[in-house]
Amino acid sequence: MSIWHEYIQATGQLPEWPYPVDYNKVNEVVTDVLVIGGGVAGLQAAINAVKKGVKVAVAERGHAKRSGSGGAGVDHWHGAVTNPCSKVTPEDYTLGCYDSMQGWTGGNVRYIITKESWDTLLECEKMGIQIRDVRDEFKGANFRDEKTRLMFAYDYQSKHILRIWGYDIKVKVYEEARRVGVDIYNRMMVTGLLNEGGKQGGRIIGATAVDTRTGEFYVFRSKATVIATGGAGRLSLFAPELTASAAMADMNSAGVGQAIGWNAGAEFVCMEASEQGRLTGLGYAPYSMGNASNTYHGTPIVDADGKELPWVDPFGRELKTVEDRFIPQEGQRFQLGIGIGISRTNQEYRLNDIPPDIPERIRKGEFKLPLYADLSLLSEHERRIIFGMMVGNEGKTRIPIYDTMTKAGFDPDKDLFQTPVMPLEGYFNSCYWAGGPNTPPNVRMVGGGGFLVDWNLRTNLEGLYIGAGSTLFGGGCHGESHTTGRYAGRHAAEYARTAPEPLVDRQQIEAERNRAYTAVKQDKGGNGWKEINAAIARIMRDYCGRHKNEMTLNLGLRLLDELKTTELASAYASNPHELGRLLECQALISVGELAIKSSLERKASNSVLDFHRLDYPEMDPPEWNKLLPIRQENNKVAIRELPLDFHLKAPYAASYEENYQRYA
Amino acid sequence: MSDKLYIIPNPPTPNKAVEFDPDICIGCNLCVDVCPTDVMMPNPEKGKQPIVVYPEECWYCAGCIEECPRPGAITMLHPTQQRISVNWKRKDSGEYFRLGMKNPPPPNTRPPSG
Numbered sequence: 001m002s003i004w005h006e007y008i009q010a011t012g013q014l015p016e017w018p019y020p021v022d023y024n025k026v027n028e029v030v031t032d033v034l035v036i037g038g039g040v041a042g043l044q045a046a047i048n049a050v051k052k053g054v055k056v057a058v059a060e061r062g063h064a065k066r067s068g069s070g071g072a073g074v075d076h077w078h079g080a081v082t083n084p085c086s087k088v089t090p091e092d093y094t095l096g097c098y099d100s101m102q103g104w105t106g107g108n109v110r111y112i113i114t115k116e117s118w119d120t121l122l123e124c125e126k127m128g129i130q131i132r133d134v135r136d137e138f139k140g141a142n143f144r145d146e147k148t149r150l151m152f153a154y155d156y157q158s159k160h161i162l163r164i165w166g167y168d169i170k171v172k173v174y175e176e177a178r179r180v181g182v183d184i185y186n187r188m189m190v191t192g193l194l195n196e197g198g199k200q201g202g203r204i205i206g207a208t209a210v211d212t213r214t215g216e217f218y219v220f221r222s223k224a225t226v227i228a229t230g231g232a233g234r235l236s237l238f239a240p241e242l243t244a245s246a247a248m249a250d251m252n253s254a255g256v257g258q259a260i261g262w263n264a265g266a267e268f269v270c271m272e273a274s275e276q277g278r279l280t281g282l283g284y285a286p287y288s289m290g291n292a293s294n295t296y297h298g299t300p301i302v303d304a305d306g307k308e309l310p311w312v313d314p315f316g317r318e319l320k321t322v323e324d325r326f327i328p329q330e331g332q333r334f335q336l337g338i339g340i341g342i343s344r345t346n347q348e349y350r351l352n353d354i355p356p357d358i359p360e361r362i363r364k365g366e367f368k369l370p371l372y373a374d375l376s377l378l379s380e381h382e383r384r385i386i387f388g389m390m391v392g393n394e395g396k397t398r399i400p401i402y403d404t405m406t407k408a409g410f411d412p413d414k415d416l417f418q419t420p421v422m423p424l425e426g427y428f429n430s431c432y433w434a435g436g437p438n439t440p441p442n443v444r445m446v447g448g449g450g451f452l453v454d455w456n457l458r459t460n461l462e463g464l465y466i467g468a469g470s471t472l473f474g475g476g477c478h479g480e481s482h483t484t485g486r487y488a489g490r491h492a493a494e495y496a497r498t499a500p501e502p503l504v505d506r507q508q509i510e511a512e513r514n515r516a517y518t519a520v521k522q523d524k525g526g527n528g529w530k531e532i533n534a535a536i537a538r539i540m541r542d543y544c545g546r547h548k549n550e551m552t553l554n555l556g557l558r559l560l561d562e563l564k565t566t567e568l569a570s571a572y573a574s575n576p577h578e579l580g581r582l583l584e585c586q587a588l589i590s591v592g593e594l595a596i597k598s599s600l601e602r603k604a605s606n607s608v609l610d611f612h613r614l615d616y617p618e619m620d621p622p623e624w625n626k627l628l629p630i631r632q633e634n635n636k637v638a639i640r641e642l643p644l645d646f647h648l649k650a651p652y653a654a655s656y657e658e659n660y661q662r663y664a
Numbered sequence: 665m666s667d668k669l670y671i672i673p674n675p676p677t678p679n680k681a682v683e684f685d686p687d688i689c690i691g692c693n694l695c696v697d698v699c700p701t702d703v704m705m706p707n708p709e710k711g712k713q714p715i716v717v718y719p720e721e722c723w724y725c726a727g728c729i730e731e732c733p734r735p736g737a738i739t740m741l742h743p744t745q746q747r748i749s750v751n752w753k754r755k756d757s758g759e760y761f762r763l764g765m766k767n768p769p770p771p772n773t774r775p776p777s778g
Contacts, residue, residue: 002680002682002684003675003679003680003715003717003719004716004717005672005675005676007707007715008670008672009670012668012670015705015708015715018706062699062700062701063699063700065727065731066699066700066727066730071700071725071727072723072725072727130778165777165778167778168730171730187702212702213702240721241676241677241678241720242743242745244720244722244723244724245722245723245724245746247723249723250700250701250725251701251721251723252700284746285746285749285750288742288746288749288750289750372753376755385777388774388776388777389776389777389778391776392776392778393776393778396724396725396726398776399729399730400725400726402776403776404740404742405750405763406772406774407771408761408763408764408768408769408771409770409771409772410761410772411772414754414756415752415754415755415761416752416753416755417752577702577718
């Protein structure tokens with residue numbers, strides 16, 4: 001007996017809610033630094049703030065021991081350019097990302113990441129995370145440095161991406177946070193930020209939250225606040241029955257950080273950017289299918305008759321050996337990995353790969369479906385590092401893939417691992433499990449934009465800092481989240497040490513409390529949260545899809561607003577869990593509004609942002625080559641213009657390193 | 665199990681997400697404590713395995729299993745639509761296998777690295 005249905009049938013009784021519930025209780029927490037989001041970024045922020053001698057509280061949506069996108073593990077660490085073996089400098093790496101994105105990524109954030117990524121990883125090593133081949137399992141491999149025992153991924157020559165044994169990284173970071181005295185509050189659904197004087201745009205002095213087990217209300221008062229939350233994974237697609245198992249972020253990803261920031265007056269850029277929703281969960285369980293990308297980079301792919309697919313360099317030249325797949329080719333200085341928060345990579349930095357013309361070659365009969373990953377063609381070191389080391393340590397792979405598949409008999413020495421059988425365009429990209437044609441074109445995800453921050457990783461709002469992956473303009477993935485969290489925590493603590501005591505506005509708190517509990521006081525016939533979430537996703541797919549115009553965007557805004565006064569206004573939550581999910585729907589609507597309002601302000605199409613305005617069809621007109629920071633002032637949109645290289649213009653210094661030295 | 669029939673909603677999709685072995689589980693609820701999305705709730709009867717209430721909210725991170733002090737008490741079950749997709753072919757014999765098949769090949773006992 002495992003599921004609720006079995007329990008009901010076995011006992012004939014409804015189980016009562018197991019936690020004591022009190023919707024009227026208010027708890028007050030006073031701290032120096034409040035961190036919202038207890039994932040890897042948030043815990044790093046908390047640990048590094050505590051090290052500065054201040055009191056820190058973390059408000060976490062799940063349980064901080066294993067939560068967050070990074071909570072399930074990690075197998076490689078990007079941008080560790082200052083490690084002793086690296087042949088890449090922070091300037092090289094930052095420019096590689098910045099130039100590839102033609103300036104549409106936060107250069108300041110990228111530089112901070114590359115300057116501190118390796119130091120952050122060394123601290124993780126002190127917490128007990130294995131970052132070297134200490135057991136000499138891969139002695140003699142061409143991706144291993146014999147002296148330091150560091151192991152490289154993707155580009156074995158430039159050595160700036162490290163393979164690590166991170167399946168338990170979250171547990172170790174959590175234990176460190178506990179050890180240094182961080183106060184962690186789990187099951188906190190944060191409903192809003194508190195502004196000084198209760199005024200939008202005012203200094204941030206804390207937040208309010210609802211405990212999704214007990215229903216109790218929390219008021220956090222803090223001198224400084226770090227937002228370290230994930231993206232809005234449920235914004236444009238909501239079908240968890242089908243998608244949760246294949247999504248790259250869990251159900252808690254409701255864009256709460258962006259929503260509360262937007263409502264408090266924080267500034268964002270590029271929230272109009274979106275991309276085809278490859279990782280939204282309509283594909284296969286991550287890493288569960290034969291493929292040749294990312295964690296499986298370099299894996300040979302063969303067709304149904306055993307004929308091997310070629311590998312080419314980014315200029316289309318066929319590679320002769322397996323070893324060639326892992327080194328930069330003529331015309332390249334170094335290669336950037338996959339999953340670093342940029343949507344395009346210039347040829348000079350792009351990885352070697354299976355050529356993009358494979359769909360056409362299958363159509364013409366050159367290769368026969370199904371395709372298979374044939375790990376047996378690799379050397380023992382290369383096979384074991386992919387299936388055994390990387391699959392086994394990457395997020396959602398140790399038990400979900402490695403243990404599950406080996407128990408079922410899969411043996412990479414002997415077996416051909418089938419890739420998905422799908423429409424041919426799916427073979428364009430060698431990350432075959434990620435969705436491809438399984439994800440309809442109207443499913444997109446907001447991506448590439450986020451909070452606009454300065455060289456302190458501070459927002460426009462006094463007291464509000466950001467350390468995160470996708471939530472931050474210029475942010476990346478797992479390692480980048482640790483690194484920005486660590487930096488933001490440090491800077492928030494420095495500010496908090498001399499900041500005045502927070503004086504909260506009781507009216508703002510009361511208003512927030514009333515709003516938060518509306519759904520438990522409703523008629524029990526009201527809609528449930530899943531119905532609402534699905535409706536929000538429908539609005540976003542239809543009205544903030546690939547093709548936009550002034551009219552359809554405004555209609556989308558109108559429908560989101562309408563929903564707030566109709567089905568959502570009368571929605572009912574029968575317990576604190578449902579209440580939390582409904583409050584997340586409120587957050588999703590805020591993020592949806594932010595994306596649509598940002599889209600309305602950019603009256604030009606943009607190829608890097610994958611932004612298509614039917615009423616402004618000219619692509620990339622030079623006069624629109626600028627950021628449009630957007631915020632709310634008195635609940636009205638306020639917009640300004642900012643050059644793409646704002647981070648190297650006054651009041652900042654003209655070089656990356658000078659700024660880093662000045663602010664770090 | 666009672667023979668009585670009840671008016672009951674359809675079984676959820678996915679059905680289970682995780683499955684408990686009542687002979688191994690001691691009902692310590694450590695899995696319930698750490699699950700990021702509260703997929704499970706404690707059983708009203710102390711010492712009994714938790715009840716899976718929200719399987720569609722499971723992310724399949726397997727944190728519950730890593731946390732479990734009783735190996736084998738919890739099994740993660742990817743949705744059938746995912747299990748049916750995971751296929752492999754033995755290179756020398758040409759045999760086809762899939763995750764969840766009736767007569768699976770013997771397990772590969774090599775542990776992961778690290």
